[in-house]
Each structure stands twice: as C-alpha cells, then as structure tokens.
Amino acid sequence: MDFVPLRIKTVQPDTELSFDLYIYYKDHYLCYAERGNALTTAKLEKLINQDMADFYVPEEQVDNVTLFLDEALNEAVYGEGKSLEERVDVVSEVAAQSIERMNEEASHKNYDMTQKAASGLRTVIKNNPNALKKLFGQKTKESDLIINHSINVCALATRLGEHLRFKEDEIDDLATAALLHDIGLTKLKVEDLPLFEKEATAHTPDERLRYSQHIKLSQNFLNGKDFISKRVEDLVNHHEEDLTGLGPLKVRKLTPLxxxxxxxxxxxxxLIVKKESPKEAYKVFQLDYIGRYNLELIQRFEAVLVEEGLL
Ligand SMILES: [Fe+2]
Ligand SMILES: [Fe+2]
Structure with missing residues (x-):
C-alpha cells in the first residue's frame, strides 16, 4: 500500500475521520485510528505536543482527505464560535499541507487545494483584526522554515495587495503565488539548501548562482500545466527581482504585483532567517531597501504593518 503524509494539526478534535490514519514507526506503517473514529482533544494535543511520529493516509483515500481538509478550512474561515487561534492554526496548517502536496506533485487537485488555502488565509486575516499578529507570533519548527516563510509572505502580500487596491482576482493569484513562490527550493541539491538561511548579501558569486537556481527549478516544475494561472507563474518567477536589476533574471522593471x-x-x-522582529526588520528595511523598492511602496507597507499591530 502507498501512503501520503498528513499534518496532524489539520485533524479536528471530535470529528469523525473519513480515512484511516497511520503512523510510521520503526520502519512500518501502523494503523493508529480507523475511518469512522474521532480523536479527542486530549489525544490530539498529546500527539501534537509529543511530536513523536509522522502521520500518513493510504493513497487510495487521498480524496477523502482533500474533502476533510476542505471542510476544516471552511469551518475555520466561516464557522461560528471559533477562537482566533483555532482559525489561524487551521488555515495555516491546511496551507502548509497544500504546499507539501504541491512539492510532491504539481497536480490539478493539489493546485486547487493551494488556491483554496490561500484564499482561506486571506479571508481569516481580513476578517479578524490581530490575525496577522497571531500568525507572526507562532513558533516555527526548523523543519517548517520554508513553509512558514511562504505562509507569512502570503499573509503580508494579500494585506499589502488590498491596501494597494489590486483587483480581487489579482490578490487571489498573489496569494497562491506567495504560497508556491519558493517551491523550487525543495528541488535544490541538498548541499545548497542552507543557502536559504544565509543572507543574500553574504552569498559569494558562486553561491548566488546556485541559490538562484531555485527560480529555474520552480519554473520547470510549474511550467506547461494549463490549470496553473500564467500570472501565478509569472509572480513566482519574479519573486527574487527588485529595482536594482541584480536579481536572477536581471530585470529592473517590475509590475506592481x-x-x-x-x-x-x-x-x-x-524575520525567518535573521530572526528579527517585524520592528527590527522594518528599521533595516527603511534604510537599506530604498532603491530596491519604490519608496511609496515601502511607505504603504509600513502603513500595513502599523494597521496590523506589527510595528
Ligand atoms: Fe526565493
Ligand atoms: Fe522566499
């Protein structure tokens, strides 16, 4: 039997499972909870806090998981009586799950799930003051660094996009592109991965070249799939460019998106690499990033950070 990974935090307490939940233990997949059962809050908390195992679902049941995640997302975005923490937790976990799935396979289903997660994240942040603050206050596991970075970028970009009055469909694409923008990093050679954690200005010319491969790798991975919006692809391709023309594609002119x-x-x-707080990062940004971005955009970004209580 083949298995696909499942992030345990996407499982809601006291909700009947529509799939068999397995754990991987000592080289074996063991059935932990059968379909039709539910996990109690206490049990789930224990599993999450112990962080002792990886969870899986039989591949043939993956469509059930997708439906399950859809419902969890819907409930987190629109359900009544949810705390802000629950909402942020679930939308970010579903987003993380969708990024992981896309890393595995850029299929139509996985892309749809990413779009839904991006839109769910956007709605929760829009409807709940303090949601962004909560998201940025979450602890980051080292193994989830790139995923958390993608979620943060999605949250920031949609807020900034709304502030700039981009069109609805533009903001949706921006959100999806943000979740997928670093998908090429997972395709880099293992020895090149630590380059993500090194500040770009500290890269040697050779390192810069190797790191910039992640753009090409994303492009190859997403290219030729007609269900992926051209605008999303374009945004992913240009995410390391700025007005200095020193990005991998060496362009000096960028569209507002x-x-x-x-x-x-x-x-x-x-924030992710240097572990700076938003306040600290913005201080540097204000001085060192002028010339890389339009001053007006930096100022609009500051307004968003203030509005969201991050400065
Ligand atoms: Fe990148
Ligand atoms: Fe990135």
Missing amino acids: QECLSLCNAFDKR
Whole structure:
C-alpha cells in the first residue's frame, strides 16, 4: 500500500475521520485510528505536543482527505464560535499541507487545494483584526522554515495587495503565488539548501548562482500545466527581482504585483532567517531597501504593518 503524509494539526478534535490514519514507526506503517473514529482533544494535543511520529493516509483515500481538509478550512474561515487561534492554526496548517502536496506533485487537485488555502488565509486575516499578529507570533519548527516563510509572505502580500487596491482576482493569484513562490527550493541539491538561511548579501558569486537556481527549478516544475494561472507563474518567477536589476533574471522593471510579492518576500526573509522582529526588520528595511523598492511602496507597507499591530 502507498501512503501520503498528513499534518496532524489539520485533524479536528471530535470529528469523525473519513480515512484511516497511520503512523510510521520503526520502519512500518501502523494503523493508529480507523475511518469512522474521532480523536479527542486530549489525544490530539498529546500527539501534537509529543511530536513523536509522522502521520500518513493510504493513497487510495487521498480524496477523502482533500474533502476533510476542505471542510476544516471552511469551518475555520466561516464557522461560528471559533477562537482566533483555532482559525489561524487551521488555515495555516491546511496551507502548509497544500504546499507539501504541491512539492510532491504539481497536480490539478493539489493546485486547487493551494488556491483554496490561500484564499482561506486571506479571508481569516481580513476578517479578524490581530490575525496577522497571531500568525507572526507562532513558533516555527526548523523543519517548517520554508513553509512558514511562504505562509507569512502570503499573509503580508494579500494585506499589502488590498491596501494597494489590486483587483480581487489579482490578490487571489498573489496569494497562491506567495504560497508556491519558493517551491523550487525543495528541488535544490541538498548541499545548497542552507543557502536559504544565509543572507543574500553574504552569498559569494558562486553561491548566488546556485541559490538562484531555485527560480529555474520552480519554473520547470510549474511550467506547461494549463490549470496553473500564467500570472501565478509569472509572480513566482519574479519573486527574487527588485529595482536594482541584480536579481536572477536581471530585470529592473517590475509590475506592481511582482514588486509587492518581492518586497514581502524580502521582508519576511529577515524575520525567518535573521530572526528579527517585524520592528527590527522594518528599521533595516527603511534604510537599506530604498532603491530596491519604490519608496511609496515601502511607505504603504509600513502603513500595513502599523494597521496590523506589527510595528
Ligand atoms: Fe526565493
Ligand atoms: Fe522566499
């Protein structure tokens, strides 16, 4: 039997499972909970806190999982009586799950799930003051660094996009592109992966070249799939570009959407890689990133950070 991974935090307590839940233990897949059963809050908390095992679902039941995640997402976005923490937790976990799935396979189903997660994340942030603050206050596991970075960029870019009054469909594409923008990193050679955690200005010319491969790799991975929006592909391709022309594609002119994604990416990299607080990162940004982005855009970004209580 083949298995697909499942992030345990996407499982809701006291909700009947529509699939068999397995754990991988000592080289074996063991059935932990059968379809039709539910996990209690206490049991789930224990599993999450112990962080002791990886969870899987038989591949033939993957469509049930997709439906299950759809419902969880819907409930987190629109359900009544949910705490802000629950909402943020579930939407970010479903987003993380969709990024992981896309990493595995850029299929139509996985792309749809990513779009839904991006839109869910956007709605929760829009409807709940303090949601962005909550998201940025979450602890990051080292193994989830790139995924969390992608979620943060999605949250920031959609807020900035709304502030700039981009069209609805543009913001949706921006959100999806943000979740997928670093998909090429997972395709880099293992020895090149630590380059993500090194500040771009500290890269040697050779390292810069190797790191910039992740753009080409994303492009190859997403290319030729007609269900992927051309605008999403274009945004992913340009996320490391800025107005200096020193990005991998060496372009000096960016569309407002491209510049918005690039700025949010550059900002969040400081938080994730240098472990700076939004306040600290913005201080540097204000001084060192002038010339890389339009001053007006930086100022609009500051307004968003203030509005969201991050400065
Ligand atoms: Fe990148
Ligand atoms: Fe990035």
